[in-house]
Amino acid sequence: MTIERTDATPIAARAAHAAHPATGSFQTVEPRIEVSAPLGPRYAEILTPEALEFLAELHDRFASTRHELLAARLQTRVDAANGRDPKFLPETESIRSDRSWRVAGAGPGLEDRRVEITGPTDRKMAINALNSGAKVWLADQEDATSPTWANVIEGQLSLFDFLHGELEYTSPEGKQYRVTAEETPTIVMRPRGWHLTEKHLRFHDRAGRAMHASGSLVDFGLYFFHNAQALIAAGRGPYIYLAKLESHREAKLWNDIFVFAQQRLGIPKGTVRATVLIETIQAAFEMDEILYELRDHCAGLNAGRWDYIFSIVKTFRSRGRRWVTPDRKSITMTVPFMRAYTELLVATCHKRGAHAIGGMSAFIPNRRDPQVTERALAAVAADKRREASDGFDGTWVAHPDLIATARAEFDAVLGERPNQVDRLRDDVEVTAAQLLDIPSIGGHVTEGGVRDNVSIGIRYIESWLRGTGAAAIDNLMEDAATAEISRSQIWQWLNENTITAEGTRIDHAWMEGLVASVIAGLPRFDGDRFDDAIEVFRHVALEPEFPTFLTLGAYARYL
Incomplete structure (x- = not known):
């Protein structure tokens, strides 16, 4: 694919726009999509009035269906928990x-x-x-x-x-x-x-209700x-x-x-x-x-x-x-x-x-x-x-x-x-x-495997909180999905009172000791987010309630 330089997009003007006098955020004249975050250099070239109106039209037509489908996901999870297989x-x-x-x-x-x-x-x-x-x-x-x-x-x-x-x-x-x-x-x-x-973008529907954008x-x-x-x-x-x-x-x-x-x-x-x-x-x-x-x-x-x-x-x-x-x-x-x-x-x-x-x-x-x-x-x-x-x-x-x-x-x-x-x-x-033959995996839960999951989970979340979503950890490329496996397995092992291959019962007391041991060995540095990462990990892996995605709460609170 060979790209030649052009001076303007044929679709939307690359216009500069005034910041909101109080917040420094960008706004259109009649904002259907309101920007509630500061503008960095050239952000206005992406957040043009025309582009924001296009986003508003997408939300007008499809946001309600998205909400319905997310509710259907919740029912599917309830059905699975109650023994109904896909x-x-x-x-x-x-x-x-x-x-x-x-x-x-x-x-x-x-x-x-x-x-x-x-x-x-x-x-x-x-x-x-x-x-x-x-x-x-x-x-x-x-x-x-x-x-x-x-x-x-x-x-x-x-x-x-x-x-x-x-x-x-x-x-x-x-x-x-x-x-x-x-x-x-x-x-x-x-x-x-x-x-x-x-x-950071709030959609105002035609009835005046506001919600976070999709x-x-x-x-x-x-x-x-x-x-x-x-x-x-x-x-x-x-x-x-x-x-x-x-x-x-x-x-x-x-x-x-x-x-x-x-x-x-x-x-x-x-x-x-x-x-x-x-x-x-x-x-x-x-x-x-x-x-x-x-x-x-x-x-x-x-x-x-x-x-x-x-x-x-x-x-x-x-x-x-x-x-x-x-x-x-x-x-x-x-x-x-x-x-x-x-x-x-x-x-x-x-x-x-x-x-x-x-x-x-x-x-x-x-x-x-x-x-x-x-x-x-x-x-x-x-x-x-x-x-x-x-x-x-x-x-x-x-x-x-x-x-x-x-x-x-x-x-x-x-x-x-x-x-x-x-x-x-x-x-x-x-x-x-x-497709559902999980027992055929074989293998064991080992103390080393539990420790690896704790270490990878915390270190990946720390990287994610600093703004890096693809992190090389122990010569493996970790992203949000592998962190999700790590914390989900911890939650499952803990709630099923799993016994490791070494004969250790995975309970809260043992997990707290293991987490403390992992924390003690973390490579701390100026500007790290390990304290926040540990809090996120405890919430998504060690508490009775299981968040469907670790990124949901972490995003709402920290990003």
């Missing part, structure tokens, strides 16, 4: 059994997705991703981004500047970063999930409004990753949003392409239906493995010892229930002409430690070899040094073909029992 929906069986329908498939620049690099949208990380040589950059406003006000708006500025030929960065040490690659990755932006709000609508709306035409002009399009969906009804809501947004900006229907992360156990039972609802705008599905494991733990956390999961490192991609999930995903996608995109191995190289790098490359190669052999069309990496390893495994299977969508997996038959 299932393939009988009312949509005709969609699953009809082999005639197919999705729109890859848009321009998405035909070959063999290696996608994921990462946040700050200027330095954006430039590194764009220079990486990957086929696709997942520009992540979700789990790899801590949703501080600065990260949200400055991430939009990074994307805007690249798409208008102006992205560069100078570090505090004076090092300069520029996009130098002749061919840059196709961008697929991932907005926040439906559960998250944007508290993080999903803000991230998508600003990106689409400012960049859709530039993306199309560059021979690509507005491509989106959809995170944490739990039902086909949520997919339909996104499809309705795409239809409206395209009509509103005069863009042909079907220009948007979405890739849906199947990262909840509920969505795993509705893959066909999700594809069907998005069929005019759908490119594929992704196996979001870490959030999927979190969803399993969260959904069945209080269902008894049969559902207790072992140490996180024991839940590999080769255990039976994870094999069932990924094989069903590939088979479903290829039956419908959709890409199946693999997940991200957590191992990352360490340029200062050759042995760590050697182990990481070997683990990543094995992971990507399995995915390519199983029929996936591409995969994720979190570090540029892993691209060559991942690409080699997919090159060995694909050759010169851009993908293997034509490889039907009619041999795959996955039952509900196989």
Whole structure:
């Protein structure tokens, strides 16, 4: 993708606007979307009156449906806690059994997705991703981004500047970063999930009621409004990753949003392409239906493995010892229930002409430690070899040094073909029992595994509170999803009175001692947020009430 510099977006004026005299916040003349946070340099170029009105229109039409669907999620959680398992929906069986329908498939620049690099949208990380040589950059406003006000708006500025030929960065040490690659990755932006709000923007509906804006609508709306035409002009399009969906009804809501947004900006229907992360156990039972609802705008599905494991733990956390999961490192991609999930995903996608995109191995190289790098490359190669052999069309990496390893495994299977969508997996038959076969994981809960979860959870939350959403911890790339696994397992083990392999009962007294031991060994430094992180971790892992996402309360209180 080659971007040439332009002086203005064809959609919205890049105007400067006056600050509110009392608060320093930006306001339109008749604000339907009110900005309640200070403006940094150039924020007004993103928060134009036209863009804010577009956000208001999105909220007018879709905010109430979002609230209804979040309420439906709550009922689903209650049903699961009461012993009702997810299932393939009988009312949509005709969609699953009809082999005639197919999705729109890859848009321009998405035909070959063999290696996608994921990462946040700050200027330095954006430039590194764009220079990486990957086929696709997942520009992540979700789990790899801590949703501080600065990260949200400055991430939009990074994307805007690249798409208008102006992205560069100078570090505090004076090092300069520029996009130098002749061919840059196709961008697929991932907005926040439906559960998250944007508290720095308040939406005033036509009845005068005020509420926090939806993080999903803000991230998508600003990106689409400012960049859709530039993306199309560059021979690509507005491509989106959809995170944490739990039902086909949520997919339909996104499809309705795409239809409206395209009509509103005069863009042909079907220009948007979405890739849906199947990262909840509920969505795993509705893959066909999700594809069907998005069929005019759908490119594929992704196996979001870490959030999927979190969803399993969260959904069945209080269902008894049969559902207790072992140490996180024991839940590999080769255990039976994870094999069932990924094989069903590939088979479903290829039956419908959709890409199946693999997940991200957590191992990352360490340029200062050759042995760590050697182990990481070997683990990543094995992971990507399995995915390519199983029929996936591409995969994720979190570090540029892993691209060559991942690409080699997919090159060995694909050759010169851009993908293997034509490889039907009619041999795959996955039952509900196989998707829910948690006991087959095997393994044990060990004292070391519990300690690792406490340490990783606290250190990741501390990083997130400082504004870094993708953190290298113990030679693994941790994001919000892996922190969620860590704290959810702690909660489950504690509430099920689990006994470790060493014979220790996990109760509150023992956990408090372990947490104190971990805290004593934390690497404290000026400006750290460990005190706040410890408080957040105790709340989400050790208290009787289980928050559905650790980020909800932490965002409301600390960001």
